[in-house]
Amino acid sequence: MPKYAMVIDQRRCVACMACVVACKKENEVPPEQFRTRVVESTEGTYPLLRMELRSELCNHCDNPPCVYNCPTGASYKRKEDGLVLLRKNRCVGCKSCLAACPYDARYINEEKGYADKCTFCEHRIKEGKEPACVATCIGKSRIFGDLDDPRSNVSRALRENHHEVLLESAGTKPRVYYVKKFSKPE
Amino acid sequence: MTKSISRRSFLKISGATTVGLSVAATLPDKFLLWAEEQGMVKPTYTATLCEICFWKCGVMAKSLNGRVVKLEGNPNHPGARGRLCARGNGGTGLLYDPDRLRSPMIRTGARGDGQYRKASWDEALNLVAEKLAAIKKQHGPESVALFTHGTPTDHFLPLLSAFGSPNVGMPSFAQCRGPRDVGLELTFGETIGSPERLDMANSKVIVLLGSHLGENMHNSQVQDFTEAIGKGAKFIVVDPRFSIAAGKAAHWLPIRPATDMALVLTWINVIIAEGLYDRDYIGRYAEGFAELAKAVEKYTPEWAEKETDIPAAQILETARLMGKNAPSVCIHPGRHATWYGDDVQRTRSLGILMALLGSWGRPGGAFFATNASFPKMEAKPFPESRETLNGGGFPFAGAEGVTQAIRSSTIDGKPYPIKAWIVTGTNLMKSIPNQKETLEAINKLDFLVAVDVMPFDTVMLADVILPECSYLERHDALAVGKGKSLTVSLRQPVIEPRYESKPGWWIAKELGTRLGLAEYFPWKTYEDKIKSQCQHWGVDYEQLKKLGTITIADTAAPFITASNPPVFKTKSGKIELYSGELKEKGFDPVPQYTQHQRPKGGEFRLIYGRHAVHTFSRTTNNPELHELCPENVVWVNAGIAKEMGLADGNYVTLVNQDGARSNPIKAKVTERIREDCVYMIHGFGTKSKALKKAFQKGADDQGLVTRYAVDPICGGTGMRVNFVRINKEFIDA
Amino acid sequence: MELTITGANAMTSPHLHVWDWRVSLYLFLGGLSAGLAIMTSILHVRKGGKLAEGDRAAITAPIYVPVILTIGMLFIFMDLERKLNVFWFYLTVQPLSPMSWGSWGLLVFYPVSILFALATLPAPNRRYLLIPALIRWSEKLQRFKLQLAALNFGMGIFIGVYTGVLLSSFVARPLWNSAILPVLFLTSAMSAGAAFMIMIAQQKKAKLFFTKVDIWLVLAEMVMLPLFFYGQYTSSGAHRESIMPFFTFNHDYFWYGIGMLLLLIVLPIALVMKYLEVHEDHGEELTPVALMKMNVSALMVLAGGLIIRLSFVYAGQLSHLS
């Protein structure tokens, strides 16, 4: 039983947005809507500056408030692999899940009305492919794989590097991990 | 390929790619869409090449029911390695852009007012041929000039040559790589190529001057860049702006714009003075070391600190960092090199630095192109022509032509008149400096024909517009890659051309036929031509169709080894630290620094660059990319903004030293730029109303580049020599 | 810090925009019907039913409950993006989703409130029911009036609390994510119910009784609001940030400031008016002036309830973690 997760190596991200566009095309996301985004933030004053680039998407939380708050069971966490998915035909579009997600990972699909979000490209992993954003990631900043497999890229990346999750204190237990620094002091 | 039914309902079912699907395509749309959602329709993949920029990455195009739904990177292609950048991913936005040119058009109103009528291909082609023939008769064939960029060149340059004119201009020379290529050629006898042959992935230290990798999104180059990050390489990024690359750097040197040469020459001096250079390499392969050492003696870190605004200690430290890690140091020679008019010399100083570090031909530095090539094919030789204007009188101008020299001749008729322009694949109004001159030249023309996919500004000045189909709907010339290995890649149509657009090869051939030049187009379709080429080269065409790219095995010899000694095609056969050739033509044989004009009080130097999701102007109307960056902003230093009472998001207009005024543009108030310059993304502020998304969005940097500094060595137009004032606009964001 | 986000959704960025006045009205009307259910139950039980005697409100109030609830539900229905799928609410139980147990709760509340309305219908009015079966039911239910009142009271509390829990369950929205919110919403719902009752009651004794009740409820509300803000202020940074719209007087937060000011004016004035009403010697019959004052103070309480729902729904969406 795989336990899918993503590791985002922020050092290697160049804010190229390839992931953003690839995701939209792969998943037919309507215009002006997105399943993934890139945050570019700079701290400091000239010339002492520090930049952080961070791509964000649904965290496929192990403790998913969006699922807890869904009144119809449309949103659910799949037992086999931990993906947080949507039964589209059940969704009433009440937007509770949008309000519940601390990561603003969801949107109402303008064309279909349901509360859409990243699926970890479930349809692609089924075919043995990587998620679209991972497959095109120019910086190889996005790494995808099975946490239960110690030899997978994600397991290795987590073993070798200090990593964090977003808003850890929210208690959502994300499955998207962020690597910011080298593990070894330079 | 079956006939497309795309005209009926392009979005849902256009030209189907297999016979089975074409039957299906006659069923109602609804059913097909349903079937698609149920996963009953299997997608087909077609290998082809991207043309959203000139990196020409290999693409696997996924289509469903004859609709191109997604573009993915071709794993076989060295430029893509299975990945596409945001622009490549958004390529279908061009294919399905509702504002595309749909049919040939003939101008009915005054030039520039956008009045056209539809015409049939026959009528339009006949008119063009008639006009060109008349001009040839009256003024000679050389009075027709071609401006071109990208793959259309492969069809229209032969047409021009067959017609008898030598006059071609590509912005890729005098507005882009020209000075760099000339500078490196003068130093090493060859240039760095495009894609640049940099072994960045294995470098320990990478030095970027300007080169804003990450924003400059040349696919495999950025992959190498991030590979280097992953391996822990150190970056020295010299840029007046805290670029994405600067954000990754161990050393960000926020240099005073226009003083890069002072920095590089000082680095050279330090590296020589401290003995950090590769003695063996220099001794073996270079000449002119003594002259070099003497000529750079005066460039001390203390002096450079005053010029460049970079602390002397940091100059020393970075020089030592390079020296210590030589030869595994990648000095990026830049690509868009036309900055200040002394750009050949700047690139030469970078070349010299590479040589001193011994990184040319070494792992982690620059590698050599394969020596292998495909056998030449017999072709009908082109007629002799009059002397070309391409060189513009510059001693080291290249074959891609000096665009603005052709423009000048068009205006003043010297040394002979230019009466017609064929413009394809380039948006001259945006790409070459001083729009007034470009307009003046166009107004002097008897005839202007544009071959393009989209109604960009220059197209909308043409007498006749011929709609080329997009790169996803056509064959083009085989792309031969000379990177580490010899490769050949194929562009082939994924779907049939939409509307009445036609491939460039067809347009060129039809025009050729009408001009009595049919013998130069001795094939029926371009695919026939490609097939026979493949046969001649011993490449399996069917295999190529399937794979998209074929790499010829055992053709790589990237680095200097005992059995692979370097060849320098310079006059001396060595790396020329001191250039006799330049000396002969009256230029500095060793680069020397000259100070450039600085902004006066209240003025800022206008600098510009790229956005990761756009290619110049050409993607500004692409729906997939427009939504990520609909307009450009002008970067203003936060301290300056505070003084001016300017808040982030306020609209401003920029007025340059000659009174040229920009569109209103949003201010990005930021710590990420020096106080003495402002920055914007190139390519915005389109004036063509036919571009519904891009029209008047953002400001046009080229509109403010009324002045340019011409490089006397090669004719490159330095475009960062304009100064602007910032006017607050009271428009609420 | 300079921030550029590429690929953000307008619906969640720069802040959440999922719910608007429709949801506010739903919460308000849901709360009002819940509060009214509580008050009708009290009316019918108080003094062994003596308070209700001879007052038309004893008949109308129980009927208003399902009617107001229905209007409220219409608003939430209007807010659903895929209305045809509403039946899914009732094909599943999602124990962790307040909206799920709320919708099941409403499913119980409806019949209870209708049964209670039937049970409290006096014999002479039963003929208006027209359908013989209903009339029979009404007769039979008479006997269970007390039990039904208790049930109705209980469901009223449940729904009143639910309108607050619906918001407070969102860990992602610090303004909402407070345990005080459900209690505040319940109190506000009850005071709105009492105010409504004051307006529809005819007799002096009922009006004054509910005025007294309302005084305590408004007072409780006025204690709870500052407590809520204090709690937020002394909690995490995100919680502290979340109440800023109410206390930052600038262009962006203009309406929140106004809402806060209105609450600061409306509730105390209503309270004072009510206090005076209770202490005034009204004589046998209420004068038209006294009646008007009572209605005005009741309306003020209702307005206060609406302002709370509107401002909390909107301001909550401005708040976020981190």
Ligand SMILES: Nc1nc2c(c(=O)[nH]1)N[C@H]1C(S)=C(S)[C@@H](COP(=O)(O)OP(=O)(O)OC[C@H]3O[C@@H](n4cnc5c(=O)[nH]c(N)nc54)[C@H](O)[C@@H]3O)O[C@H]1N2
């Ligand atoms: N996304 C995207 N990528 C592209 C393209 C595109 O259109 N879009 N175009 C491609 C092409 S054809 C080219 S030529 C390249 C161009 O890309 P580059 O060769 O990287 O262009 P530059 O002009 O070197 O880089 C612009 C940077 O130079 C900095 N700069 C400005 N003035 C100075 C100065 O005086 N000194 C120094 N050191 N830095 C300065 C600016 O702040 C900016 O960061 O990009 C290629 N890649």
Ligand SMILES: Nc1nc2c(c(=O)[nH]1)N[C@H]1C(S)=C(S)[C@@H](COP(=O)(O)OP(=O)(O)OC[C@H]3O[C@@H](n4cnc5c(=O)[nH]c(N)nc54)[C@H](O)[C@@H]3O)O[C@H]1N2
């Ligand atoms: N001010 C300023 N000037 C610059 C630059 C800058 O940064 N600032 N950059 C310089 C550089 S580095 C370069 S390389 C040049 C680039 O200059 P250009 O190549 O002229 O760039 P674009 O503005 O993208 O114009 C491309 C034109 O080609 C058309 N086109 C796109 N695809 C096709 C096709 O498949 N077939 C045909 N027939 N037409 C097509 C587009 O619709 C558009 O009209 O600009 C240079 N000029």
Ligand code: SF4
């Ligand atoms: S990130 Fe948001 S949408 Fe995704 S599982 Fe977590 S709470 Fe749900």
Ligand code: SF4
């Ligand atoms: S919008 Fe859909 S998925 Fe989200 S909570 Fe409501 S029913 Fe569930």
Ligand code: SF4
């Ligand atoms: S995993 Fe798939 S759905 Fe999720 S962000 Fe990546 S491409 Fe989009």
Ligand code: SF4
């Ligand atoms: S594709 Fe990769 S490198 Fe590019 S923005 Fe996305 S995560 Fe960053």
Ligand code: SF4
């Ligand atoms: S770098 Fe991007 S736009 Fe350029 S050819 Fe490659 S994929 Fe296309």
Ligand SMILES: [Mo]
């Ligand atoms: Mo370029």
